[in-house]
Amino acid sequence: MSNTLLTKLGIPQNVLACKTFDEVLAKGFFQTLSEPQQIALYNYFNTQEQESERAVPYIDLEDCEDDFSIHVEGADTSVRELLDTGYSIRQCKDRGEPLRGLAAWMDEGDWKYLGIVYVEPKFRGRGIMGGLIEDGYDGKPISTKVHSANTPALRAFEKYGFVSQEKEGDFFLLTRQ
Numbered sequence: 001m002s003n004t005l006l007t008k009l010g011i012p013q014n015v016l017a018c019k020t021f022d023e024v025l026a027k028g029f030f031q032t033l034s035e036p037q038q039i040a041l042y043n044y045f046n047t048q049e050q051e052s053e054r055a056v057p058y059i060d061l062e063d064c065e066d067d068f069s070i071h072v073e074g075a076d077t078s079v080r081e082l083l084d085t086g087y088s089i090r091q092c093k094d095r096g097e098p099l100r101g102l103a104a105w106m107d108e109g110d111w112k113y114l115g116i117v118y119v120e121p122k123f124r125g126r127g128i129m130g131g132l133i134e135d136g137y138d139g140k141p142i143s144t145k146v147h148s149a150n151t152p153a154l155r156a157f158e159k160y161g162f163v164s165q166e167k168e169g170d171f172f173l174l175t176r177q
Helices: 004-010 023-024 034-053 081-083 128-136 150-157
Strands: 061-063 069-071 075-078 088-092 101-107 114-120 142-147 163-166 171-176
Touching: 004 034, 023 034, 034 150, 081 088, 088 128, 101 128, 114 128, 142 150, 150 171
Parallel strands: 114 142
Antiparallel strands: 061 088, 069 075, 088 101, 101 114, 142 171, 163 171
């Protein structure tokens, strides 16, 4: 998506002058845009960040037993709550460094449910999501749900072999064999 297309969508020049999506949010511009403009702008910056960060090396995964919150799908989620409800959590970080990503898995017998895959925005596009998915894959089919408006996540899951099965409300059910 180009800057020209964003201009045609009516996104003001002061918004387009921002260098990062975080800058758009910090200046309060995002709330002033229509939903289609917001989605286009989000996708534009997400693509830009992924292209500029591809060369960063992959990091190690480890079990997560810490208690902290992450903001996923509009709500704060506590890692402790996930552990207490039976999820196993794997995190991606280097010693002494902040969290880069995590995955919450639930073993359902013949298949696995991927409840959350979260990658910190500044670390997206570096292979962390793929590493988290592959780390939890044990040969059983996997299912997950993704909000229909989260097109970057839908594309990423497709890249890792997930197929959309059906739509449940605002979410797509995705599976991988």
